[in-house]
Structure formats: structure tokens, C-alpha cells
Amino acid sequence: MTPDAHPVPADRPSARRSLEGLSLGDAFGERWFPLFRDRPQAYAEIRARRTPQEPAWHWTDDTAMALGVLRVLDRYGEIRPRELAQAFALGHDADPARGYGHGMHQLLPRLLQEPERWPELTRELFDGEGSLGNGAAMRVAPLGAWFHRDLSLVAEQAVLSARVTHAHPEGIAGAVAVATAAALSVRGELDLAAVADATPPSAVRDGLTEAVRVPFTTEPWKAADLLGNGQRVRADDTVPFAVWCAARHPGDLVPALWTTAEGFGDVDTTCAIVGGIVAARAGVGAVPQEWLSRREALPGAA
Structure with a gap:
């Protein structure tokens, strides 16, 4: 597929909203990540919905790589693996201390040095199995938002974006699932069963199928025990x-982030x-201004 040959059903505003939410979640979550080891009361603070007090909330490699995805989409209208490999590499070179694995x-x-060698270099990771990480x-969520009008295209492009760094089928399945969820979110159709159905056969899909059976009234810590927490x-x-x-709070970002934490x-x-x-879908308009002002700014043009 090329932008000249096929009209791409792109939705830049939804993709940008997704990026804004992704970066906020990333920066918010990073405030708590080290505290579970070093500050036993962190869980009580989360349950009490106490806003993290650090004046600056920096985002991590999650956002840095999402920026790479969106830059490639913005330039080419599709995922081009070599160009995406180069975008990821340049982001890492500019700031390798973002928390990359x-x-x-x-x-x-x-x-x-050799972005065109991405297929073989990616497959070499983890004793030739490729990464099954997250x-x-x-x-990938901004990609799902970008292509939300065509779910088959969402899956196709998510696979292309994943393979640049994650050759293992589980890593690819995870990308398809999240991209599909983001696409369904834009459409107002976010549904766990639909996400599971769109995900390739895998342990990721099995986990999503299990998630369908977990009532939204379940305490988040219990759901995490059942489904995994990363x-x-x-x-x-x-x-x-x-x-x-996300499906528990499809239209309300702040409760969704507290639940996840x-x-x-x-x-x-x-x-x-x-x-x-x-x-x-929801954007960040309902997020407290205090949160948005503390979150590290994103580049103005993604």
C-alpha cells in the first residue's frame, strides 16, 4: 500500500488525542513505578487518589516510540518499516535514558547504522526468538486511532509497526490488540470481546478472552492478579x-488511569x-490542569 495508490482513511486529530493520553498515562504511571519498592504507602496513596507531588512528570520510552510511529504516519500515511526503524533509532540516540528495555x-x-537490516536484527533478539515484550x-494506540475507519487496515499496519522491533508472535499480537482497542474507542465501540476476536491466536488473545469474564465490579488489584500487570x-x-x-472507563481518562495504577x-x-x-475518543479535556502542566510537553508537531 502507498498513499498515492490507495486513499488512506487517516484521522490525525484522533491519533494526536491518543498520543496526548498515552504520554499522560506514561508520565503519570512512571511517578508510581519506583514507589512500589521504595514507599510501602504508595498503594494507599493511589487508593486515596492523591495526585503525585513531583513538579515534573517525565515520560519514558513508551511515548518516545509512539512519537516515532506518529511521525512516520504523518509523513507517509502508512507504516514503512525501514523508516520506522530509523525513527526509533534516532529517538533512542537522542535520549537513551528514557527507560528503554x-x-x-x-x-x-x-x-x-543499518535500518534496512531491521528484519534480521530484530529476529536475533532473545536467542533468535524475537521479543515477546510489551x-x-x-x-501503537495512535496508529489504531489513525486508521480507525478500517479495522483490517488497523491490524495490518499494527503488525508492520510491531515487527520492526518485536518478531515474536506474542509481541505482534499485543500490538494488534491495543491498536484495535484504540480504533474501537474512537468509534465508540470499545468492547473486550471484539478486541479478543480481532487479536491473532496467542496467549494475548487467551488473556483477553479471560478478561471478558472478569466483571468490571472486580477490584483492580484482583483483576491484575487474574490477568497480569506487566x-x-x-x-x-x-x-x-x-x-x-480501558473498557471499564471508556469515556473517562482520569478514573481509567487510577484504576490501572x-x-x-x-x-x-x-x-x-x-x-x-x-x-x-475522550481526549484530555477533562484531565486536571495540574496534571497537564506537570506532564513533560510533547513536540508540537508529531
Whole structure:
């Protein structure tokens, strides 16, 4: 597919809303991430809905890589893997201290030099199995919002975006699931069963199917126990709980983020996923100004 040959059903405003929510969730979640180890009262503070007091909420690699996805879409109207590999590599080179995982620290410097070798370099990770982590899922919500009018295109483009860094089928399935959830969110149709149905057969899909059976009245910590909270840094341990949280609060970003934070685990990533899904439709207009002013600013043009 090329923009010249096929009209692309792009929705830039929804994609930008998704990015805003993703970055807010990322920065909000990162405030809590180290505290579960160092401050035992963190969970009580989350339950009491006490806003993190740090004056500056910095975002992490979740947002840095989502910016790369959106830049490629904005320039080409589609995912072009070589160009996306280069965008990721340039983002890492500019600021490698954003919290990238070990696999990305291995991969992205090599892609900076040889972006055209992304297929073989990505497959070399983790003893040739490729990454099944949550990185492809954490950055993909704006893509789902961009292509939301065509769910088959959402899945196709999500796969292309994932394979640049995540060759393992589970990493790819996680990206398809989150992109689909974001697309459905824009359409006002976010539904766990629909997301599961659109996800390729995988442990991610199995987890989403399990999430369908978890009532929204369930305490978030219990849902996280059942579905995973990202602590294992795997797509199947991250995506089902995040999509459950988003579906629990499909039109209200702030409660969605608090609910997600109650699950502990990899909080910046789960909150980034939830923020990207929910804000794709709801935006950040109802978010307290205090939160938005503390969150690190995004580049003006993505």
C-alpha cells in the first residue's frame, strides 16, 4: 500500500488525542513505578487518589516510540518499516535514558547504522526468538486511532509497526490488540470481546478472552492478579489487564488511569496503553490542569 495508490482513511486529530493520553498515562504511571519498592504507602496513596507531588512528570520510552510511529504516519500515511526503524533509532540516540528495555538498548544502536537490516536484527533478539515484550503494544494506540475507519487496515499496519522491533508472535499480537482497542474507542465501540476476536491466536488473545469474564465490579488489584500487570514485561502479561481497564472507563481518562495504577506492576506501560486507548475518543479535556502542566510537553508537531 502507498498513499498515492490507495486513499488512506487517516484521522490525525484522533491519533494526536491518543498520543496526548498515552504520554499522560506514561508520565503519570512512571511517578508510581519506583514507589512500589521504595514507599510501602504508595498503594494507599493511589487508593486515596492523591495526585503525585513531583513538579515534573517525565515520560519514558513508551511515548518516545509512539512519537516515532506518529511521525512516520504523518509523513507517509502508512507504516514503512525501514523508516520506522530509523525513527526509533534516532529517538533512542537522542535520549537513551528514557527507560528503554535491555533488548532495545541492543537493537536500536544497530538500527541507527543499518535500518534496512531491521528484519534480521530484530529476529536475533532473545536467542533468535524475537521479543515477546510489551514494547510494540505500548506505542501503537495512535496508529489504531489513525486508521480507525478500517479495522483490517488497523491490524495490518499494527503488525508492520510491531515487527520492526518485536518478531515474536506474542509481541505482534499485543500490538494488534491495543491498536484495535484504540480504533474501537474512537468509534465508540470499545468492547473486550471484539478486541479478543480481532487479536491473532496467542496467549494475548487467551488473556483477553479471560478478561471478558472478569466483571468490571472486580477490584483492580484482583483483576491484575487474574490477568497480569506487566511485571513480567511480556505482552500477554500486560495487554489483557490494560484493555480491561480501558473498557471499564471508556469515556473517562482520569478514573481509567487510577484504576490501572491500582494494578501495580509495570505502571508506566499499562497506563500508557490505557491512556492511548481512552484518550483516542475522550481526549484530555477533562484531565486536571495540574496534571497537564506537570506532564513533560510533547513536540508540537508529531
